[in-house]
Amino acid sequence: EVQLVQSGAEVKKAGQSLKISCKGSAYNFTSHWIGWVRQMPGKGLEWMGMIYPGDSDTMYSPSVQGQVTISADKSISTAYLHWSSLKASDTGMYYCAKKGVTSPYFDYWGQGTLVTVSS
Amino acid sequence: QSVLTQPPSVSGAPGQRVTISCTGSNSNIGADYDVHWYQHLPGIAPKLLIYGDTNRPSGVPDRFSGSKSGTSASLAITGLQAEDEADYYCQSYDSSLSGVVFGGGTKLTVL
Numbered sequence: 001e002v003q004l005v006q007s008g009a010e011v012k013k014a015g016q017s018l019k020i021s022c023k024g025s026a027y028n029f030t031s032h033w034i035g036w037v038r039q040m041p042g043k044g045l046e047w048m049g050m051i052y053p054g055d056s057d058t059m060y061s062p063s064v065q066g067q068v069t070i071s072a073d074k075s076i077s078t079a080y081l082h083w084s085s086l087k088a089s090d091t092g093m094y095y096c097a098k099k100g101v102t103s104p105y106f107d108y109w110g111q112g113t114l115v116t117v118s119s
Numbered sequence: 120q121s122v123l124t125q126p127p128s129v130s131g132a133p134g135q136r137v138t139i140s141c142t143g144s145n146s147n148i149g150a151d152y153d154v155h156w157y158q159h160l161p162g163i164a165p166k167l168l169i170y171g172d173t174n175r176p177s178g179v180p181d182r183f184s185g186s187k188s189g190t191s192a193s194l195a196i197t198g199l200q201a202e203d204e205a206d207y208y209c210q211s212y213d214s215s216l217s218g219v220v221f222g223g224g225t226k227l228t229v230l
């Protein structure tokens with residue numbers, strides 16, 4: 001069964017760096033885009049960007065471009081979302097999700113990583 | 120302000136039929152990009168309900184159906200059950216933004 005397992009909840013201070021992870025299993029990790037989707041407190045789902053692990057090609061939403069970095073290590077079937085300097089407004093739930101075969105929908109999702117940033 | 124517009128809430132009694140609309144523009148739904156739908160319960164990973172406008176993944180009951188026309192799409196749920204109470208999101212691709220876009224979400228309440 002396809003699974004995406006994310007790293008655990010994080011509590012950080014503003015200005016600190018953070019990298020959260022998403023490990024895929026039971027499918028060809030290198031051949032499917034992995035997206036990151038966030039949900040801020042009380043808000044809806046928002047696409048942040050995605051990466052093709054086979055060649056590390058990445059796409060970012062204009063709203064987060066330059067604020068985060070998406071990367072992947074195909075040797076261990078893991079994608080990452082990295083902040084170099086967190087802000088309190090980065091507090092939220094972050095999901096990774098595997099893109100489907102055809103158009104950009106997400107057929108499998110990680111369980112989510114809660115990131116809490118204090119100011 | 121989401122690129123795709125959904126009603127904030129809908130409600131219905133058990134057994135009834137409800138629809139959730141998703142209105143976009145000529146750079147997303149109107150450009151014939153596929154529309155997809157997700158069910159989301161707080162604290163749980165979103166679940167794909169409909170992909171490619173009308174297709175149900177294996178395991179999704181046929182009570183859920185999707186449609187699209189012009190710059191809008193809809194999710195219909197028939198035979199409403201208490202377990203359907205959740206947030207529902209539409210999603211597509213936008214050529215102006217060159218990326219994936221979600222609707223603002225609709226909270227379904229089963230009365």
